[in-house]
Amino acid sequence: MDFRNEIAEALSASTNIPTQELSSMLETPPNPEMGDYALPCFKLAKSLKKAPPAIAVQLKSESTFPEFVSRVEVAGGYLNFFIDRSVFVREALAPVLEQGEAFGSSNEGQGRAVCIDYSSINIAKPFHIGHLSSTVIGHALYNIFNFLGYKSIGINHLGDWGTQFGKLIVAFRRWGSKEGIEQGGVRAMLEIYAKFHEEAEKDDTLNDEARAAFKAIEDGDIEALALFDWFRALTLKEVQRVYDLLGIKFDSYAGESFYNDKMQPVVDELREKNLLELDDGASVVRFPEEDNMPPCLILRSDGATLYATRDIAAAFYRKQTYDFDKCLYVVAYQQNLHFKQVFRVIELMGYPWAKDLVHVAFGMVSTTDGTLSTRKGNVVFLEDVLKESIEKTRAIMEEKSPDLEGMDEIAREVGVGALVFSTLSASRIKDIVFDWDRALNFEGETGPYCQYTHARCCSLLARAEYDKEAQVEYSLITDPESVEVARLLYEFPATVQSACKKYEPFIITRYVVDLAQAYNRFYLAHRILGEPREVQNARLALTACAKQVIATGLNLIGIAAPTRM
Numbered sequence: 155m156d157f158r159n160e161i162a163e164a165l166s167a168s169t170n171i172p173t174q175e176l177s178s179m180l181e182t183p184p185n186p187e188m189g190d191y192a193l194p195c196f197k198l199a200k201s202l203k204k205a206p207p208a209i210a211v212q213l214k215s216e217s218t219f220p221e222f223v224s225r226v227e228v229a230g231g232y233l234n235f236f237i238d239r240s241v242f243v244r245e246a247l248a249p250v251l252e253q254g255e256a257f258g259s260s261n262e263g264q265g266r267a268v269c270i271d272y273s274s275i276n277i278a279k280p281f282h283i284g285h286l287s288s289t290v291i292g293h294a295l296y297n298i299f300n301f302l303g304y305k306s307i308g309i310n311h312l313g314d315w316g317t318q319f320g321k322l323i324v325a326f327r328r329w330g331s332k333e334g335i336e337q338g339g340v341r342a343m344l345e346i347y348a349k350f351h352e353e354a355e356k357d358d359t360l361n362d363e364a365r366a367a368f369k370a371i372e373d374g375d376i377e378a379l380a381l382f383d384w385f386r387a388l389t390l391k392e393v394q395r396v397y398d399l400l401g402i403k404f405d406s407y408a409g410e411s412f413y414n415d416k417m418q419p420v421v422d423e424l425r426e427k428n429l430l431e432l433d434d435g436a437s438v439v440r441f442p443e444e445d446n447m448p449p450c451l452i453l454r455s456d457g458a459t460l461y462a463t464r465d466i467a468a469a470f471y472r473k474q475t476y477d478f479d480k481c482l483y484v485v486a487y488q489q490n491l492h493f494k495q496v497f498r499v500i501e502l503m504g505y506p507w508a509k510d511l512v513h514v515a516f517g518m519v520s521t522t523d524g525t526l527s528t529r530k531g532n533v534v535f536l537e538d539v540l541k542e543s544i545e546k547t548r549a550i551m552e553e554k555s556p557d558l559e560g561m562d563e564i565a566r567e568v569g570v571g572a573l574v575f576s577t578l579s580a581s582r583i584k585d586i587v588f589d590w591d592r593a594l595n596f597e598g599e600t601g602p603y604c605q606y607t608h609a610r611c612c613s614l615l616a617r618a619e620y621d622k623e624a625q626v627e628y629s630l631i632t633d634p635e636s637v638e639v640a641r642l643l644y645e646f647p648a649t650v651q652s653a654c655k656k657y658e659p660f661i662i663t664r665y666v667v668d669l670a671q672a673y674n675r676f677y678l679a680h681r682i683l684g685e686p687r688e689v690q691n692a693r694l695a696l697t698a699c700a701k702q703v704i705a706t707g708l709n710l711i712g713i714a715a716p717t718r719m
């Protein structure tokens with residue numbers, strides 16, 4: 155039942171103001187003593203030509219409100235509505251009990267595809283903490299869009315092109331060995347790459363050699379290409395371990411090199427449309443004055459393409475291949491200008507779908523103790539960070555619940571969850587400071603805390619042998635703590651929609667914490683087991699709903715919900 159809409163309908167009948175308009179005016183008061191919905195009448199003062207308190211009085215006496223409205227109160231310029239507690243609790247809980255894990259989902263996105271470019275790591279470079287945000291935010295959005303009926307397409311736009319691969323080949327031929335790289339992986343690649351830079355300082359001919367090696371890859375030289383593919387495959391094998399830990403899969407790994415043969419048509423079209431200008435031998439697209447942006451470099455003077463050229467070609471490819479409704483780029487805000495330029499170029503080419511390209515930007519992650527920072531020259535690999543989190547979690551669990559069955563798997567879910575949760579615990583655009591102690595605290599506003607609450611619900615339901623089929627007497631759970639849990643459950647579908655609309659998984663993270671806290675307040679205030687059968691059953695039903703929605707919320711943001719902890 156849509157309480158808001160029904161109240162708006164009743165008001166509309168007595169005022170002739172459209173329901174929609176009234177519905178959007180209705181507010182949720184900051185505390186329950188002021189009702190469940192409130193109409194700020196000053197917004198109507200102009201059209202009804204009356205003072206707000208007088209409007210409130212008039213509306214109250216002239217409207218016939220639905221039965222579920224138990225009380226209507228005038229408070230200054232506000233008209234406050236109180237909803238019958240047991241009706242409200244029933245309306246909030248029954249859909250959760252009926253729909254289970256589908257509760258909150260919808261088919262609003264049916265038939266529409268959303269491309270999500272995320273993680274997008276670089277070959278022969280560490281998968282470092284900076285990629286964590288992209289990976290985690292992108293994955294959450296992937297789940298959220300799917301949950302709302304869209305078809306999500308996860309794309310890992312690999313950084314697998316550029317002159318650095320020429321350097322790497324030269325370095326490998328001089329100082330590398332097959333076994334060394336095979337065993338050492340990306341770390342070993344970084345080592346010989348660093349060596350290259352050291353040596354090239356002394357001997358500039360190395361740079362010429364590297365250019366030639368890169369040219370060889372471009373020209374399809376078999377040996378150079380084989381090396382390049384090998385570096386790529388080794389890096390991907392290594393990052394796969396991280397994706398496995400996080401439980402992430404991509405639909406496409408089409409990275410920068412994939413577009414090698416797809417850029418010419420774009421360049422030709424730019425030229426035909428008179429958008430390409432020469433600038434010191436290079437080809438650029440200039441923007442109108444009011445855009446206030448430097449030109450976008452399309453071709454270097456030697457004819458080489460750039461990061462932006464590849465992104466423009468990629469956008470066309472994605473549009474043709476997936477016919478997306480939206481194409482999201484989950485990339486740090488450092489690349490703001492790049493995406494503004496790329497999107498604008500496509501717009502200038504005359505494609506209206508340029509407006510469907512969205513840069514979902516996020517801030518930086520740093521740590522209180524500097525362990526994740528690459529600044530001190532120590533490269534930090536995300537895999538190590540995840541493993542450390544899992545180990546720390548395990549240590550905590552061994553102390554708290556030494557007999558826990560399946561500890562390894564649970565420690566993994568909780569350790570990874572803590573890191574993911576913490577990454578999603580603030581609005582994405584904010585820079586975040588990561589703190590181990592805070593992230594792993596089972597009592598704070600953390601992943602482990604929410605997971606623990608879920609596990610607590612599971613164990614309670616199991617102990618009580620909760621009967622899903624038993625009739626629920628909703629009038630028995632109208633105390634303030636139960637109603638607060640119910641209120642949150644009722645808001646879950648709208649919460650998911652808002653997270654989707656704003657590309658902001660954090661909205662769900664916040665919600666899950668609120669729900670877990672509300673449930674725990676209920677749990678502390680009320681006895682469940684051993685109460686009269688009807689009361690126990692009603693409280694168990696509330697528990698089952700909270701459990702379900704905490705799990706759904708956690709899963710949406712990419713976190714597992716273990717049943718034991």
Ligand code: ARG
Nearest residue numbers: 271274275276311313465485
């Ligand atoms: N590989 C890039 C980096 O690590 C991110 C790529 C983002 N996606 C894109 N289509 N440009 O900075």
